[in-house]
Amino acid sequence: MRITKEQKQENHERIVAAASELFRERGFDGVGVAELMEKAGLTHGGFYNHFRSKDELITEAIIQGFGEIAERYSGYDAVAAVETYISRGHRDARALGCPAAALSGEAARQPNETRSAFAAGIDNLVRVIGDDMARTRPHSFSTRAQAISVLAQAVGAIILSRACPDSSVLADEILDACRADCRSMIEHGVHR
Numbered sequence: 001m002r003i004t005k006e007q008k009q010e011n012h013e014r015i016v017a018a019a020s021e022l023f024r025e026r027g028f029d030g031v032g033v034a035e036l037m038e039k040a041g042l043t044h045g046g047f048y049n050h051f052r053s054k055d056e057l058i059t060e061a062i063i064q065g066f067g068e069i070a071e072r073y074s075g076y077d078a079v080a081a082v083e084t085y086i087s088r089g090h091r092d093a094r095a096l097g098c099p100a101a102a103l104s105g106e107a108a109r110q111p112n113e114t115r116s117a118f119a120a121g122i123d124n125l126v127r128v129i130g131d132d133m134a135r136t137r138p139h140s141f142s143t144r145a146q147a148i149s150v151l152a153q154a155v156g157a158i159i160l161s162r163a164c165p166d167s168s169v170l171a172d173e174i175l176d177a178c179r180a181d182c183r184s185m186i187e188h189g190v191h192r
Contacts, residue, residue, distance in 0.1 A: 015042065015050055016061055017040075019040075019060075019061040019064075020062075020064040023061050023099075024094055028058055058114050063120075065098075066099055066117075066121025069125070070128065078129050081128075086175050086178050091171070094162070098158070100122055101158035101162075104155065126147045126151055129151060129186075133146060150182045150185050154178065
């Protein structure tokens with residue numbers, strides 16, 4: 001049975017969406033092709049009708065994940081974005097969270113094409129934070145550097161908090177301290 005171009009595109013998008021969530025939840029090596037095709041509601045054999053390799057899918061899934069994050073935080077100012085990003089909700093929702101917090105360590109060991117897609121996603125987040133900081137603090141001279149620092153601290157806060165047991169005091173202390181520091185950096189251009 002032949003499928004239409006539209007159905008093939010829908011299937012492709014379902015595979016990428018399923019992979020994006022599964023990779024963020026369990027890592028690139030923690031998910032097999034058969035499992036992700038099952039989650040997408042398709043047969044294992046159909047994978048190579050859509051992708052040349054798992055690496056190609058990983059790259060598309062990274063782009064999808066960063067796109068979801070950019071869309072989720074569109075309309076937020078930088079402080080509101082940080083408040084939402086550095087939170088228990090984000091920490092606990094790995095599959096729906098930011099690819100930078102979920103996959104940075106693994107992305108560093110991926111092919112250049114995947115790392116380039118990852119870098120583009122990070123750069124977009126830096127730009128969004130920096131644009132808002134420049135808008136609210138127009139006389140600041142280093143908003144891009146400050147935006148990079150804010151994003152790095154936000155990502156690190158989620159990573160370190162996830163490394164602790166969920167109920168530990170330290171897990172919440174990390175989130176609280178980094179959220180306050182990032183808010184101060186955004187509002188005043190200084191660490192608290």
